[in-house]
Amino acid sequence: MRTSENKFDLVILNGTVVTMNQAFDVIKDAAVAIKDEHIALVCPTKELPDDWTARQTIDATDAIIIPGLINAHTHVPHSLLRGVGDGLPLERWLSEAIFPIERACVDEDFVKVGARLSIIEMLLGGTTTFADMFFYEHAIAQEADTLGIRAVLGETVMDFPTPDAPEGVRQGLSLAEKFIDEWKGHDRITPAVAPHAPYTCAPETIRASRDLAYKTQTPVLIHLSETKHEVDQILKKYGATPIHYVAREGLFDVKVLAAHVVHPQSGELALLQEKNAGIAHCPRSNMNLASGAAPIRRMLDKNLRLGLGTDGAASCPTTNLFEEMGTAARLAKLHHERADVVSAREIFAMGTIGGARALGMEERLGSIEPGKLADIVVVDTGSSSLEHAPIYDIYAHLVYSTAEARDTIVGGMLVVRDKRVLTIDWQRLRRQVREQSDRITLVAK
Ligand SMILES: [Zn+2]
Numbered sequence: 001m002r003t004s005e006n007k008f009d010l011v012i013l014n015g016t017v018v019t020m021n022q023a024f025d026v027i028k029d030a031a032v033a034i035k036d037e038h039i040a041l042v043c044p045t046k047e048l049p050d051d052w053t054a055r056q057t058i059d060a061t062d063a064i065i066i067p068g069l070i071n072a073h074t075h076v077p078h079s080l081l082r083g084v085g086d087g088l089p090l091e092r093w094l095s096e097a098i099f100p101i102e103r104a105c106v107d108e109d110f111v112k113v114g115a116r117l118s119i120i121e122m123l124l125g126g127t128t129t130f131a132d133m134f135f136y137e138h139a140i141a142q143e144a145d146t147l148g149i150r151a152v153l154g155e156t157v158m159d160f161p162t163p164d165a166p167e168g169v170r171q172g173l174s175l176a177e178k179f180i181d182e183w184k185g186h187d188r189i190t191p192a193v194a195p196h197a198p199y200t201c202a203p204e205t206i207r208a209s210r211d212l213a214y215k216t217q218t219p220v221l222i223h224l225s226e227t228k229h230e231v232d233q234i235l236k237k238y239g240a241t242p243i244h245y246v247a248r249e250g251l252f253d254v255k256v257l258a259a260h261v262v263h264p265q266s267g268e269l270a271l272l273q274e275k276n277a278g279i280a281h282c283p284r285s286n287m288n289l290a291s292g293a294a295p296i297r298r299m300l301d302k303n304l305r306l307g308l309g310t311d312g313a314a315s316c317p318t319t320n321l322f323e324e325m326g327t328a329a330r331l332a333k334l335h336h337e338r339a340d341v342v343s344a345r346e347i348f349a350m351g352t353i354g355g356a357r358a359l360g361m362e363e364r365l366g367s368i369e370p371g372k373l374a375d376i377v378v379v380d381t382g383s384s385s386l387e388h389a390p391i392y393d394i395y396a397h398l399v400y401s402t403a404e405a406r407d408t409i410v411g412g413m414l415v416v417r418d419k420r421v422l423t424i425d426w427q428r429l430r431r432q433v434r435e436q437s438d439r440i441t442l443v444a445k
Contacts, residue, residue: 007054008055009054011052012378029046035412039369039374063406064394067352067368067377068352068375069322074130075312076119076312077111078114078314085097111135112140122149124404124416124421126379135162135163138182148415156195157195157201169208193219195251196223227292257360263292269295297342307350307356347399374409377408379404406418
């Protein structure tokens with residue numbers, strides 16, 4: 001007799017499942033069955049119930065099935081500024097290259113087109129969730145909603161006028177509140193508030209952001225301790241190093257996701273641990289801007305909530321998390337001059353379950369386990385992809401040799417099939433990107 005229990009929406013068959021569960025089980029010739037937006041069953045294909053049926057099946061023979069990757073820090077509209085200001089350190093890169101272009105060019109259209117471009121790139125690169133801080137964040141939410149990706153989105157707040165808050169910080173905070181009210185409760189979009197950084201946010205701004213997050217029960221996204229210059233500047237200005245400074249203003253009363261944390265000072269990692277804060281390690285951005293190498297070995301040893309972020313494509317210059325994983329491993333090895341300083345499995349965990357922990361969403365995301373949201377990626381390792389032959393260590397393979405997804409599923413919905421995004425008109429997007437880059441070129445001259 002057929003039971004509705006074994007009727008699935010989507011079943012992925014015959015692949016190697018890298019679960020990233022607590023035991024790090026890797027199951028060969030396995031299947032993942034999805035019902036509604038959740039994972040219903042993970043088992044060897046031959047152990048599927050006899051009477052199973054599915055509306056759709058995907059054959060994953062010669063393929064690896066992994067949890068969707070999590071990009072824990074980015075600025076998606078920055079895809080329109082790839083390579084801008086190359087050769088400048090962070091402070092000059094922001095003040096001489098990025099902020100002037102943002103003041104002149106960033107409007108809702110810029111944000112939409114840039115977001116669209118980055119989101120497409122992320123979906124093709126196997127990312128199913130991203131955390132973002134920018135302006136006009138409601139436009140990014142609309143794009144993420146339309147394109148089918150999951151996101152934690154923070155409207156950026158700073159002490160000085162911004163593209164969408166020309167009157168200053170009060171206006172920025174009220175925009176953030178309006179954005180949160182509009183998107184709270186959405187099944188794929190989590191709104192947040194994003195005080196930009198200690199060097200752009202005075203104590204009152206940090207406290208007001210904390211109050212808003214507390215009142216609306218939303219997370220805070222912030223850049224923290226990115227450069228040595230920031231540490232010196234904040235110590236001089238406020239008498240405390242960056243993480244202690246925001247702690248003193250009560251920021252950790254709410255859930256915080258800190259991007260970078262390249263130069264934590266005495267007691268600051270312990271503080272992040274005590275406060276359950278997340279960290280987004282962004283090695284490619286840190287290398288491009290010569291900010292330094294974050295102490296990820298110490299962070300891992302403290303079991304901190306450590307994920308990976310690409311940062312915006314202006315400093316990166318792509319939002320591909322596979323590339324970020326390979327770079328994270330290589331940077332740590334080079335920095336410590338130790339090949340065994342971090343394992344490929346630890347790095348792959350940072351791109352999946354670690355990112356989920358950084359976002360405080362590990363109960364729902366980050367591994368392939370029954371009951372979790374069906375955010376799943378299929379990586380083709382068949383004959384069409386030379387870089388996948390042969391495979392010995394599956395984690396090393398995913399971290400160092402993989403660049404793209406074949407199929408990407410978000411919340412049970414197939415968004416990328418055979419390396420094509422199903423939710424976008426490519427020709428139209430190319431035209432829009434050209435129009436925006438023509439504007440930016442005029443301003444940058
Ligand atoms: Zn950033």
